[in-house]
Amino acid sequence: MNASLTALDGALTVVAAWFAIGLAGIAAPRSFRFVAWFLFPLSAVLALVLTGFALAALPGAPQSAVLPIGLPGLPFHVRLDALSGFFLVVLGLAGAGISVFAAGYFRAGEGTAPGVLCLQYHFFLAGMAMVMLADDAYAFMVCWEMMALASFFLVTTNHRIPEIQRAGFLYLLIAHIGAIGILLCFGVLQANTGDYTFANMRAQHLSAFWASAAFLLALFGFGAKAGILPLHVWLPEAHPAAPSPVSALMSGVMLKTAIYGMLRVCFDLLGTPIWWWGVIALVVGLATAVFGVVFAAAQVDMKRLLAYSSIENIGLVVLAFGLAIVFTAYRMLPLAALAVTAMLYHCANHAIFKSLLFLGTGSVLHATQERNLGKLGGLLRYMPWVAWTALVGVIASAGLPPSNGFVSEWLLLQGFLFTGELPNPYLKMLVPLFAAGMVLVAALAGYVMVKFFGVIFLGRAREEKLAEAHDAGFLERLGLLWLSAGCVLLGVFPVVVMQLIDPVPALLVGRGLVESGRIGDFWLLAPVSPSRASYSPLVILVVALVIVGLVFLLVRRFYHGRLRRAAPWDCGMPLQTARMQDTAEGFGQPIRQIFEPVFRMKRELPTAFDAAPRYKVTVEDPMWRGIYERIAAATDRVSRIVGLLQRGRIAIYLLYSFLTLVALLFLAQA
Amino acid sequence: MNLEGIIAQLAALLVALVLSPLLTGWVNQWRAWLQNRSAPPLTQQFRTLHKLFWKESVMAREASPLYRLAPYVVFSCMLLASMIIPTLSTNLPLAPAADAIALVGLFALARLFISLAAMDVGTAFGTMGARREMLIGFLAEPAFLMVLFTTSLISSSTSLATIVSSIAHRELTILPSLAFAGVAFTMVSLAENARVPVDNPATHLELTMIHEALLLEYSGRHLALMEWAASLKLFAYSCAGLALFFPWGVAEANDHAALLWALPALAGKLAVGGSLLALIETILAKMRIFRVPEFLATAFLLGVLALLVHLLLGA
Numbered sequence: 001m002n003a004s005l006t007a008l009d010g011a012l013t014v015v016a017a018w019f020a021i022g023l024a025g026i027a028a029p030r031s032f033r034f035v036a037w038f039l040f041p042l043s044a045v046l047a048l049v050l051t052g053f054a055l056a057a058l059p060g061a062p063q064s065a066v067l068p069i070g071l072p073g074l075p076f077h078v079r080l081d082a083l084s085g086f087f088l089v090v091l092g093l094a095g096a097g098i099s100v101f102a103a104g105y106f107r108a109g110e111g112t113a114p115g116v117l118c119l120q121y122h123f124f125l126a127g128m129a130m131v132m133l134a135d136d137a138y139a140f141m142v143c144w145e146m147m148a149l150a151s152f153f154l155v156t157t158n159h160r161i162p163e164i165q166r167a168g169f170l171y172l173l174i175a176h177i178g179a180i181g182i183l184l185c186f187g188v189l190q191a192n193t194g195d196y197t198f199a200n201m202r203a204q205h206l207s208a209f210w211a212s213a214a215f216l217l218a219l220f221g222f223g224a225k226a227g228i229l230p231l232h233v234w235l236p237e238a239h240p241a242a243p244s245p246v247s248a249l250m251s252g253v254m255l256k257t258a259i260y261g262m263l264r265v266c267f268d269l270l271g272t273p274i275w276w277w278g279v280i281a282l283v284v285g286l287a288t289a290v291f292g293v294v295f296a297a298a299q300v301d302m303k304r305l306l307a308y309s310s311i312e313n314i315g316l317v318v319l320a321f322g323l324a325i326v327f328t329a330y331r332m333l334p335l336a337a338l339a340v341t342a343m344l345y346h347c348a349n350h351a352i353f354k355s356l357l358f359l360g361t362g363s364v365l366h367a368t369q370e371r372n373l374g375k376l377g378g379l380l381r382y383m384p385w386v387a388w389t390a391l392v393g394v395i396a397s398a399g400l401p402p403s404n405g406f407v408s409e410w411l412l413l414q415g416f417l418f419t420g421e422l423p424n425p426y427l428k429m430l431v432p433l434f435a436a437g438m439v440l441v442a443a444l445a446g447y448v449m450v451k452f453f454g455v456i457f458l459g460r461a462r463e464e465k466l467a468e469a470h471d472a473g474f475l476e477r478l479g480l481l482w483l484s485a486g487c488v489l490l491g492v493f494p495v496v497v498m499q500l501i502d503p504v505p506a507l508l509v510g511r512g513l514v515e516s517g518r519i520g521d522f523w524l525l526a527p528v529s530p531s532r533a534s535y536s537p538l539v540i541l542v543v544a545l546v547i548v549g550l551v552f553l554l555v556r557r558f559y560h561g562r563l564r565r566a567a568p569w570d571c572g573m574p575l576q577t578a579r580m581q582d583t584a585e586g587f588g589q590p591i592r593q594i595f596e597p598v599f600r601m602k603r604e605l606p607t608a609f610d611a612a613p614r615y616k617v618t619v620e621d622p623m624w625r626g627i628y629e630r631i632a633a634a635t636d637r638v639s640r641i642v643g644l645l646q647r648g649r650i651a652i653y654l655l656y657s658f659l660t661l662v663a664l665l666f667l668a669q670a
Numbered sequence: 671m672n673l674e675g676i677i678a679q680l681a682a683l684l685v686a687l688v689l690s691p692l693l694t695g696w697v698n699q700w701r702a703w704l705q706n707r708s709a710p711p712l713t714q715q716f717r718t719l720h721k722l723f724w725k726e727s728v729m730a731r732e733a734s735p736l737y738r739l740a741p742y743v744v745f746s747c748m749l750l751a752s753m754i755i756p757t758l759s760t761n762l763p764l765a766p767a768a769d770a771i772a773l774v775g776l777f778a779l780a781r782l783f784i785s786l787a788a789m790d791v792g793t794a795f796g797t798m799g800a801r802r803e804m805l806i807g808f809l810a811e812p813a814f815l816m817v818l819f820t821t822s823l824i825s826s827s828t829s830l831a832t833i834v835s836s837i838a839h840r841e842l843t844i845l846p847s848l849a850f851a852g853v854a855f856t857m858v859s860l861a862e863n864a865r866v867p868v869d870n871p872a873t874h875l876e877l878t879m880i881h882e883a884l885l886l887e888y889s890g891r892h893l894a895l896m897e898w899a900a901s902l903k904l905f906a907y908s909c910a911g912l913a914l915f916f917p918w919g920v921a922e923a924n925d926h927a928a929l930l931w932a933l934p935a936l937a938g939k940l941a942v943g944g945s946l947l948a949l950i951e952t953i954l955a956k957m958r959i960f961r962v963p964e965f966l967a968t969a970f971l972l973g974v975l976a977l978l979v980h981l982l983l984g985a
Contacts (some may be wrong), residue, residue, distance in 0.1 A: 004721075004774065069725075101699070104861045116722075158963050161684045176871055200923060226910060334693070343948065349812030377792070378732070380734045380736065380790075380794065381732075381734060394782075395779070395782065398777075398778070398782060400775055400779040400782060401768070401772055401775040401776060401779060406775050410771055410772065410775075411816075413771055414771075414828070417819065417822055417823065417828065420823055420981060429978065429981055429982065432819065432977055432978075432981065433974065436812060436815075436816055436819075436970070436973075436974055436977075437820065439811065439812040439815045439816070440808070441977050442811075443778070443808035443809075443811035443812055444808045445802065446778055446781070446782060446807065446808060446811075447804045447805070447807070447808045449782075450782060450785050450786060450789075450800065453786060454785070454789035454797070454800060458734070458736070458786060458789040458790045458792070459732075459789050459791070459797065460732055460792035524766055524767075526766070530766055530829075531827060531831075531832050532828070532832070533769050533771075533827060533828040533829055534766040534767075534769055534829060534830065535767070535768060535771075535772045536766060536767040538770060539764065539767035540750065540767050540772070541766070543750055543753075543764065544743075544746045544747065544750055545746075545748040547743075547745070547749055547750065548742040548743065548746045551742055551745060551746070552894070554743060555723065555891050555895075558723075559723040559724055560724075560726075561890060562727065562890075563726070563727045563728075563729055563890075564726055564728050564729070565728075565730070565731045565733075566725070566728050566729070566730065566731065567727055567730065567731065568731075568732065568791045568792070568887055568888070569730075569793075569886065569887055570731035570791075570793035570795055570796075570887070570929050571795060571874075571886065573793075575793075576793060576794070578792060580793070581787075581789075581792050581793070581795040581797050582794075582797035582798065582800075582801060583795060584795075586801070586959060587797070587801050589801075590801060590802075590805045590960075592961050593960065615869040634813075652877065654814065
């Protein structure tokens with residue numbers, strides 16, 4: 001009891017310290033040295049401290065407190081339970097790496113002054129932590145808005161560029177449309193009691209209709225932040241606009257706050273879910289994942305590519321969410337625990353590897369001033385630290401063993417293999433099809449990642465200036481190494497991680513995986529039973545490394561190790577330039593051809609008589625034309641009709657008042 | 671982990687290393703016979719490997735350490751996969767390390783490395799090969815997993831050893847779901863192993879090659895490792911197919927007698943399978959690259975159909 005209390009106190013202290021660091025940045029807004037060498041590393045240490053406290057709180061009983069801040073009569077309720085603890089661990093682990101990296105990164109100092117940036121960055125961090133700690137709707141919404149506003153200012157760091165202004169506006173708009181959904185959801189959840197604490201919402205028993213309304217509102221509201229279809233449009237705009245550590249933080253951690261919100265509302269506040277909620281989540285999740293990965297394959301801007309890849313990963317998480325709901329609704333609790341574990345595991349993985357990749361693109365951007373994949377290439381030779389750490393992230397993001405990305409996909413597929421036991425015959429038949437879709441997404445993710453890594457880091461430099469690219473500095477390397485170590489450790493020791501996560505499914509679905517049976521030994525992951533399914537990344541890694549080493553030695557022992565360097569052969573073609581390699585467009589061409597109906601493409605083809613032939617393809621998001629432009633046009637039309645009332649003459653407005661008065665009197669009479 | 675398990679594991683390792691080049695040689699021999707050519711000897715692949723290992727490795731100036739590392743990683747993945755698939759016995763100490771899904775992951779890891787290595791030198795053919803290899807990969811992988819899903823649902827396990835023993839112990843009836851899955855698996859294996867009608871292992875025609883384009887810049891020991899890895903991949907896929915659809919003859923734990931005749935059984939099954947592969951390659955023509963998605967989409971749909979047939983009819 002006492003230990004948990006101190007964990008909550010500790011977490012709150014860290015949040016307070018982050019606020020303090022942010023304010024300290026204001027004290028010396030133009031001093032790079034103070035901000036970079038003192039404040040940001042300090043904040044990274046604090047992130048680690050937060051991880052420690054959150055880990056301590058994971059297995060313990062939930063602890064709550066009331067903070068004397070906020071409006072009179074409306075204090076902040078805070079609570080640290082296993083679910084908040086898990087997401088705080090994710091925030092701490094990813095945040096530590098990102099803060100260290102940011103210390104080195106923000107030295108360039110374009111746009112916002114570093115001290116102000118420091119303020120916004122730390123308010124963003126503190127806001128996210130407070131969202132996870134909040135225990136009443138009022139505190140939750142205040143922190144949620146603080147998070148949204150701080151990140152808006154961070155996105156528009158280079159606010160003089162019109163594109164970035166536009167991206168920032170779009171982000172702010174969708175964030176607020178989402179916030180309305182969340183607000184309405186809380187309104188439904190308090191069930192006319194007027195008490196907006198989560199404890200009261202938990203105690204309410206809503207009818208199926210209102211519970212479903214609350215679920216749909218939550219899915220919409222949190223989905224806007226997470227980037228589910230069709231509310232994803234801000235992600236590919238905001239991520240390229242933001243500085244890379246901010247993109248990393250937004251993609252790695254902020255999207256997870258939305259997942260946290262979905263889990264909190266659906267499993268904690270609403271109680272037992274209804275099965276068709278799960279079907280909705282499955283459909284939305286799969287559509288988001290497929291859409292994200294297909295568009296990622298077609299991108300030519302490296303940060304947009306990663307943004308679409310984040311949409312894909314969120315889709316996979318929502319898919320796991322849907323599976324968990326279906327299993328919970330049918331009271332198949334051990335399987336629900338498996339799905340929740342897969343979902344949380346994927347959240348943690350995505351936080352780590354996507355932060356790593358975004359930070360890698362940040363280093364590339366710094367060194368080359370180039371975001372366009374078509375103008376990069378061969379950077380492995382000039383930036384080995386960034387490239388090799390990015391390779392770890394790429395393997396994780398492609399979901400390959402023995403990295404962390406594979407573990408969560410494996411767990412999710414195991415969950416899907418049990419859907420044959422569902423009592424509902426239609427679900428039993430349909431749900432495995434989602435597994436088929438998920439496998440397609442996972443395989444396409446590999447394609448995207450080969451494109452990402454191959455075009456940026458391999459081959460020959462497509463521009464001459466790339467030869468001057470410098471590797472990342474010391475602090476940046478530290479951040480990259482921290483996150484790639486995370487990818488490896490989360491991948492190689494899945495059982496340890498799952499044991500740590502286990503209190504969360506125990507809290508959410510009422511039963512943990514460990515409780516339902518052994519999940520395997522330290523080295524062997526076997527969530528149901530070893531004869532049913534098992535996976536041991538540690539053994540795979542060790543045996544593969546032993547084989548590599550033995551083969552290397554044996555070849556040298558029995559043959560030789562002679563090597564000669566020459567020009568590349570390339571079937572004997574004499575003229576070879578770096579421009580003959582595949583560009584990003586070229587590499588994505590098969591995807592564009594196969595998934596042509598999904599895209600809105602404009603193609604400009606040269607004719608045989610062009611003196612300066614140009615080939616140009618623009619790939620656009622069909623959601624813009626299909627949904628957003630229509631909404632905008634409809635809004636325009638409605639406002640024009642409303643505008644007809646406004647004639648600008650005082651006599652007419654007096655007439656309106658008079659008519660209203662008469663109408664009201666008439667109503668009162670009747 | 672007992673002594674018998676360790677012996678079985680070592681035997682599996684040796685069998686994979688020795689039988690895989692022989693299988694490639696056998697397929698080449700049959701293809702030559704069917705096409706009315708005089709065939710190379712069965713051991714031709716060993717001679718080629720020996721020659722390549724002796725040769726000096728010539729490498730492009732631009733090649734990075736990743737390029738030198740890739741052949742070792744690819745070979746290691748393929749060898750590990752061959753050691754995990756129950757070829758002679760289901761009692762393998764390494765088998766719990768990877769189930770059927772992780773096996774697909776291992777193949778995908780090898781594919782990632784081979785594609786990245788092909789992009790590393792920065793030639794037009796290398797990147798083209800990488801793009802096509804990844805294209806085939808993302809089309810074939812879902813189909814392969816659908817096949818594995820079906821067999822896993824039938825034996826309610828994704829562990830290959832359990833699948834083998836449960837399918838081997840059932841009555842000898844042709845399950846419709848397994849029949850669909852078998853056809854899908856054959857199509858996937860043809861694509862994954864760069865065989866006709868998807869790719870032609872015997873050609874270096876610039877615009878049609880896929881697998882050969884990936885290896886274009888490799889020479890000497892690196893090429894030898896890549897070639898051996900390709901043989902191992904064919905061996906692993908063949909053995910996986912045999913394990914899923916014709917598991918009879920694979921020894922189980924504590925069955926010492928079975929272990930003795932497991933090797934002839936495996937060799938016999940591979941010999942039949944290899945000659946059938948040569949027959950397929952002889953009677954089919956290679957398709958255009960953009961027909962491949964249709965081919966593999968068919969495989970995927972057959973896999974899904976197998977799954978649905980199993981779930982609906984329980985057969």
